[in-house]
Amino acid sequence: MFDGFERVRVDTGEATINAVHSGTGPPVLLLHGFPQTSAMWHQVAPALAQRYTVVAADLRGYGDSSRPPSGDDHAAYSFRAMAADQVALMRSLGHERFAVIGHDRGARVTHRMALDAPEAVTRLAVLDILPTLHVYSHVDRRLATAYYHWFFYIQPYDVPERLIAGDPIGYLHTVLGRFGGRVDAFAPEAVAEYERVFADPDARHAMMEDYRAGASIDLEHDRADVGRRVEAPLLAMWGTRGVVGRGPDNPVAVWREHATDVTGVGLDAGHYLVEERPEETVAALERFMEG
Template sequence: MFGDFERFDIDVRSAAGEARIHGVRGGSGPPVLLLHGFPQTHAMWHRIAPELARDHTVVATDLRGYADSSRPASGDDHAGYSFRAMAADQVAVMAELGCDRFAVVGHDRGARVTHRLALDHPDAVDRLAVLDILPTAHVYSHVDRRLATAYYHWFFFIQPFDLPERLIAGDPIRYLHSLLGGWGSGLAAHAPEALAEYERCFGDPDTRHAMLEDYRAGASIDLEHDAADERVGAPLLVLWGGASVVGTGSADPLAVWRERAARPGLVRGGAIDGAGHFLVEERHDLTLAALRGFLAEG
């Protein structure tokens, strides 16, 4: 799916322990890191990455625990799957590839890693884009019936091991399809070759467990980290699907993100019309255009 992109596996070490991160790299020019979300892999960027590689060195990785990256131990506090740990992985990968400063684009859980990466490693982040999310702490502090219904999985996945794992194991691929076909998107938004990758990875019980640990960390140690009330200093692009949960809610995504920015004037963005949560695959043309314009400003 990525043409002549080079595949790699890089061993990284941080305070969160060791991990092996799988990814692809292609193109030349200013570096940009692409981070996927749940329940996907770096394959979600297969339409956008080759286009960005015309002007950029593009790196797309699998987050720790996902797809072909390793699945380190989580720990009793789930710190092994915190956004802080995942962000440290990505900084180490980019340094190994010779990129000490770069742009970051993240979708869903990858966007939450992007947010934490910009807070923990401000010297490494030239600019960042977050796709179809509101900040984790904001989501948990503004839960109502509508949001709890749409994001029920946030509360299902954080239940103690191994109840969610056992229930999902009953029919994992059908459950995966319900996720990929939800949140304002349809299953047909995903190309067959990308869908096959998601199915391959979600079919692995160890990978599913690691994904749930990501959510367990999001409801515990990640909120502790967010309590520091740090602000993003780099230019920030916020995109969301017009038909997604974010796009149809009562909150103004730009206003919410400007509250988390050291310089609110550097926050811009808008809705991608005709797209739900999976805007990168549903409307890759509009998403690509928005990203290209933003990255060109660097």
């Protein structure tokens, strides 16, 4: 995967971020979600690199990025901390201003980055999410059933860690096969990469800390920013067979409560639309980037 890309590791002060980069043209940062790594972009990044300078990074705690220790407030794994890592990474590569495309947890980092570092983000795409505060404010039985992991992972250390340790790879496959998708939609080499990382207990703990932060300090940050809107152009993308696409909320309408310039597109896919529909994903992203 990522033939022709250069791999770098950048010390951001609090974490060391692993990334690959290639291409020429306007810079674009790609951020993955749970339970994945930057490998999720292995089909999209080379296509985008024909027209853009593409950077695909592992979030702190994920992939081959470092796993900082977390305190009781889980701040080390807040979206604010993760966003700051990625801004530092891009600056170290010479990119002061850049577009950001994020999926799942990476999309939540992208949203926070656009609020915390608006001078850096030229435009952003958030793939298959609604804003974190909106999700927690609109929980019903349907959503709690679909997003059960949001409430499982936030249980005190080390309850979810011990339970998942019973069969981590089996559990990983269950997660990849949920949300309107199926495991065989993923390239074998990408699944092998996810399995390699998920087999590491420290990585799994870092992922749980990400969700614990999402239900605590991240909500504090979001509540403090109620009324603020992202000013950069925002593209909302979703899988029409996933939780977001089949839910009661119109994703574009929700995002227009949080950003001033919003467009949206749904793809015939589940949650993992990037790997299920790579060509359609590239086409939609390029249309947005050229807009």
